Amino acid sequence: MSQKNTEARRSARDRMQEERAAQEAKARRMRQFGIIGTVLAVLVVAVVVGVLVMNHKSSSYSATDAPKGTVGTNNLVIPVGADAAPSTLTVYEDPRCPACGEFETSFHGTVNKLLSEGRIKVQYHVVSFIDRHDQGSGSKNAANALACAQNIGKFHNFHDVIYANQPDETDDAWADKGKLITLAKQVPGLDTPAFESCVNGNSFGSWVTAVQTDFDKSGFSSTPTILLNGTSAYPTFKNEQISEANLVKWVDAANKGKTPAVLTPASAAALASPTAGNTKP
Template sequence: MSEKNRDGKRTAREQLKIDREKQQAAEKRKRALIVGGAVVAVLAIAAVIGVVVANSGSDKTSSASGPAVAPKGAQGKDSLAIPVGASDAPSTLTVWEDFRCPACGQFENSFRDTIHELENTGQIKVEYHLATLIDGNMGGSGSLRAANAAACAQDAGKFPAYHDVLYENQPEETDDAFAKNSRLIELAGKVDGLDTATFQSCVNDGKHDSWVKKSNTAFQNSGYSGTPTVLLNGDAVFPKKGDESITPANLKKWVAEANKGKKAGTVSPSPSTTG
C-alpha cells in the first residue's frame, strides 16, 4: 500500500471519528433539552387538566350544614387561608388546591423542595386554600375528607408536614381512597405527634367540613379557571408568568425580583415527618 493511500485512509478514519463525536454531542444536547423541558411539559398538561376539572360538573359537597369552624391560625377573608412560613415574609404565594386533583399533585411533587426552600429562608409565606372540585366531578368525598383532615392537622400545628404526606400518597383520581377516615388517620402516623385522640376525633367528626365547603364555594365564586391556581403577590404564575413557563428556577427568580431590596421574614422551625 502506498503512503498516499495510507494517508487517505487515516484521514477518512479521523473524519469519521470527528463526525461520530459531533453526533454524540448533538444527541447529548437533545437529551438535556428533553429533560429540561419535562417539568414544563408535565405542568402544562396538568394545567389543562385543572381547567377541565373547574369547568365540568357541579360540586355535590357545596351546600354546607352547620357553622363553619375555621382551623386554628386560619387567616384572610372569612378565615379561609391556612398560612405557612414567616408571617413577615416580603412575598406571598397563594395556592388553591384539591387533595384529589392530579394536577395539584404534579405541582406539589415538582415544586415542593423549591417552595420549602423559599419558606425556610423567609422569602415567601404560602397561603393555602382548599377546594373539593373532584368530589363534584368524579363523585365521592375524598376531597372533602382530606381537606377536613388537613384542617385538623392545622389545629395541631402540623399542617405543612401532613399536607405534603397527602400529596406524596395521593391516590389515582378515580380512586376515592381519601374518603376513608381510617386512611387519613393512617397517613397521620407519618407526621411526628399528629396521630392523637384529638386529631382522630376531629377527622371522624368532620369538625371542619362546613369550613371546607365554604372555602370551595369561595373558589367557585372567584373566577379562577382550575386547580391548582397559584399566585405570587396576586399575579398568576401557573402554568406561566407572562411569557415564561413556571420552573423551579423561574419561581426562585420571580420571588427574588419581587423581594429586591426587602428584608427576609423571621423563620420558625416546621413540623417534620417520620417517613
C-alpha cells in the same frame, strides 16, 4: 443539570399543563351541565327548598368554626411561614387533583426552602371540587384532615405527606378516613386521639364547604392556581414558563431591596420535614 433531569422536569411541566387543560375542559362541561340543571331545578323547586331548610343547620358556617391559626375573610386561608416575609405565594389546591400532585412533586422542595429562608409566606386554599365532578368524598375528607392538622399546628408537614401519597384522581381512596389517619403517622405528634376524632367526626366539614364556596366565587376554575403577590405564576408569570429556577428568580426580583423575615422557633418547627417516607403503592 443533566439532560436526563432537564427532560424529566420538562415532562413534569408538560403533564401539569395537560392536566390543567383537562380540568378546564371539564369545568366548561360542568358549566354546560349546570345550565341544564338549572332548568330541571325549576321543576323541582319545592323539593329543593325543603332540602335546603332541612340542611341549613349542617351547612351553615361562621369564622369561629375554622381551624386555629387560619386567616383572611372568614378564616378560610391556612398561612405557612413568617408573617413578615416580603412575598406571598397563594396556592389553591384540591387534595385529589393530579396536577396539584405534579406541582407539589416538582416544586415543594423549592417552596419549602424559600419558606425556611423567610423569603416567602404561603397562603393555602384547600378546595374540594373534584368530589363534585368525579363523585366521592376523598377531597372533602382530606381537606378536613388537613384542617384537623392545622388545628394542632401540623398542617404543613401533613400537607407534604398527603401529596407524596396522593392516589389517582379516579381512585377515591380517601373516602376511607382510616387511610388519612394512617398517613398521619408519618408526622411526629399528629396521630393522636384528638386528631382521629377530628377526622372521623368531620369536625371542620362546614369550613371545608365554605372554602370551596369561596373558590367557586373566586373566578378561578382549575387547580392548582398559583399566584405570586397576586399575579398568576402557574403555568407562566409575566410570559415566562414556571420552573424551580424561575420561581426563585421571580421571588428574588419581587424581594429586591427587601429583608427576608426571621422565622420564630414555632414557625421553623412547623416547617420541619416529616421523618417518614412515601408509602404510596
